[in-house]
Amino acid sequence: MSDAHLIPRDRLDMAAIALHRVLVQNDFNHTFFGGYQLQLMGSIRGTKDVDVVVKKPVFHGFEKVKRAFVDHPEFLVFDGNRTDAIRAIHAPTGVGVDILLEDPPKGKLVIPDDPNELPFFPATHMFIKKIKCLSVRQKETDEEDLVFLFENYALDQQKISKKVAASQRDEALRRHGNNDRVAEILQSLDLQ
Known part of the structure; x- marks a missing residue:
């Protein structure tokens, strides 16, 4: 991703705070993740957006979440399928x-460098999500994120082995085996 497409941190912070505010006002359980989180965790990689997981409400969940943003003047929502x-x-x-x-994820991580104390994925859950991403797409930032998390955070191997199938690891290896460090990390995982 070229630097021209990366968003300055202060703008990411403002968007994340606005997003969090809407989700809290509407009582939606949510957790941030992705490139924005990794920046806050110390990664040097940039990002162009803010990602959040929202627990889908039981009745008309998609419509309720979408309506909260359609009705909010700060957000422009894209229609899609x-x-x-x-x-x-x-x-x-x-x-x-x-x-x-x-x-x-059940646990949430509060990142010390985040003055807004937003809820984020625990490092192990981000690592799991990155393995799953590597198994379905070719994205260099996923490789960088996997290495960053592995080298900088204590990860719960037991949780990883419960949440990641050997077939997902193997597919990630097939897609990204040309990256020696990624291959080494993936091969080190004790999966069933």
């Missing part, structure tokens, strides 16, 4: 927002 994700723009900052409707 998906019912498991919402794409929007935080208009004041121009920052893209990806809202995924799925169960967030």
Whole structure:
């Protein structure tokens, strides 16, 4: 990703705070993740959006979450065919927002460098998500993120082996085996 497409941290912070505010006001259980989180954790990689997982409400969940953002003047929501994700723009900052409707991890991480104390994926859950991403797509930032998390955070191997199938690891290896460090990390995982 070229630097021209990366968003300055202050604009990402403003978009994340606005996103958090809407989710809290509407009582939606949520957890941030992705490139924005990794920046706060100390990664040097940039990002162009803010990602958040929202627990889908039981009745008309997608519609409720989407309506909260359609009705909010700070967000421009894109229409699409998906019912498991919402794409929007935080208009004041121009920052893209990806809202995924799925169960967030049980634990939450508060990052010391985040003055807003937003809820984030624990490092192990981010690592698991990155392995799953590596198994379905070719994205260099996923490789960088996997290495960063592995080298900088204590990861719960037991949790990884419960949440990642050997077939997912093997597919990630097939797709990214040309990156020696990624291959070494993936091969070190004790999966069933």
